[in-house]
Amino acid sequence: MIDGYLLNIRVFNDVSDSKGQALKPLEEAAEVFGAWQKCDDMRYATMTIREAFREDLIDECVDTVQAAANMLAAVGATQGEVDAAIKRMDERNGDRGRL
Numbered sequence: 001m002i003d004g005y006l007l008n009i010r011v012f013n014d015v016s017d018s019k020g021q022a023l024k025p026l027e028e029a030a031e032v033f034g035a036w037q038k039c040d041d042m043r044y045a046t047m048t049i050r051e052a053f054r055e056d057l058i059d060e061c062v063d064t065v066q067a068a069a070n071m072l073a074a075v076g077a078t079q080g081e082v083d084a085a086i087k088r089m090d091e092r093n094g095d096r097g098r099l
Contacts, residue, residue: 011073028064
């Protein structure tokens with residue numbers, strides 16, 4: 001089991017509180033699903049082929065995290081606000097038996 005990840009995601013230089021910026025995490029999340037589907041389809045392929053699809057899936061996941069971080073920056077969220085949101089998320093997930 002993995003306890004978590006240490007992520008140091010830099011945000012883009014130019015972000016805006018716009019519809020386009022808000023839609024980007026959704027677009028990236030859809031790409032995660034597409035990459036997962038391809039990876040899942042390659043379940044029985046050679047290790048070399050599977051590894052390439054797995055790497056693409058991981059890349060898409062990180063792109064999604066960056067898109068979310070960009071949105072946080074666009075609305076001016078502080079580190080304290082993000083930390084508080086993470087704490088609330090952990091509490092919700094704990095209450096649901098996920099953590």
